[in-house]
């Protein structure tokens with residue numbers, strides 16, 4: 001396995017990497033542009049797009065869409081669109097149902113502090129279960145519905161509401177592996193969504209599995225070309241116009257808007273993934289089983305490129321990632337209605353054999369590890385000097401963690417000093433009528 005001589009990425013990165021003669025990956029090379037490009041000029045290019053767009057939306061209630069999910073770069077994207085570009089966005093949220101309380105709280109807070117309208121798609125629980133079971137059985141993928149919903153629903157809303165402009169935050173494929181340069185100003189396409197965002201699996205591929213019909217999969221079907229063209233839908237990535245630094249941006253959002261952060265099971269990054277029970281848990285564990293690396297490698301790589309971590313420090317962090325089972329597995333299995341045995345049968349052997357092999361006891365072991373590539377002339381030659389420390393802030397929690405270990409399906413679209421969700425524990429003598437309620441099953 002070849003590893004980048006500057007960051008921690010292996011050659012089996014699923015987005016595809018190429019290495020130059022110094023062994024530096026395409027992701028690291030494109031990242032260098034962040035310190036070369038004239039970013040105030042690039043912001044003006046973005047403002048030109050906004051001015052152009054004004055012609056098409058005059059009279060509309062909303063002049064653009066911002067897809068949000070309460071974590072990641074949702075806050076910063078809305079901040080830029082609302083406060084820097086002076087637009088009135090419609091926030092569009094796909095509800096994956098794997099929500100943590102903090103995720104719902106951050107989402108409600110987002111709509112409140114930016115004072116925005118938000119539409120949410122919350123699909124039938126049994127439908128999401130069946131889709132998840134189907135993608136797990138056929139593709140070994142538990143997260144397809146989350147990403148497919150997140151990449152599809154905003155585009156459907158753009159067509160339905162006739163709002164042509166969608167603002168996404170980072171272009172993940174360029175930021176991680178340098179698929180395009182910033183100056184290419186690449187925009188959203190269905191092809192990139194399917195091939196790289198959805199692992200090559202479209203909604204149509206799932207029809208027929210677990211009895212899923214075409215109409216049930218409609219929520220995940222990308223609008224047709226003629227619909228996109230009729231409205232002139234465009235998806236713009238802010239990271240092509242603003243120097244992207246996720247850590248700094250989150251810290252700005254913590255300071256300005258009270259974004260909450262939390263410790264994560266499988267990464268040092270306390271800012272991302274906190275909205276989801278599984279993103280930095282079982283979902284990441286399965287990535288590790290498949291590819292031999294996980295989120296912590298993504299996060300350390302980013303910090304190395306931004307000169308806040310040395311490569312050696314990154315390797316030490318990755319080393320601590322054990323094959324330990326994440327705590328959220330039980331919650332997920334209860335939800336998806338698989339036994340532990342069924343789950344293991346679906347996953348255990350889905351390994352990239354370029355990185356995994358079976359040892360004498362028929363157990364899987366890594367063939368190779370980044371720890372074997374700590375030093376070398378090339379590594380010395382291409383290394384970046386660390387210029388600042390890498391400390392992630394842990395905010396004070398508005399309430400205790402998700403002790404009941406249940407997904408929180410929904411909250412209000414706003415927050416006040418008392419609450420962000422539907423009131424669950426009503427006071428004696430008041431509130432909702434008692435009802436017999438049973439969790440829906442297959």
Ligand SMILES: [Zn+2]
Nearest residue numbers: 004007025028
């Ligand atoms: Zn690299």
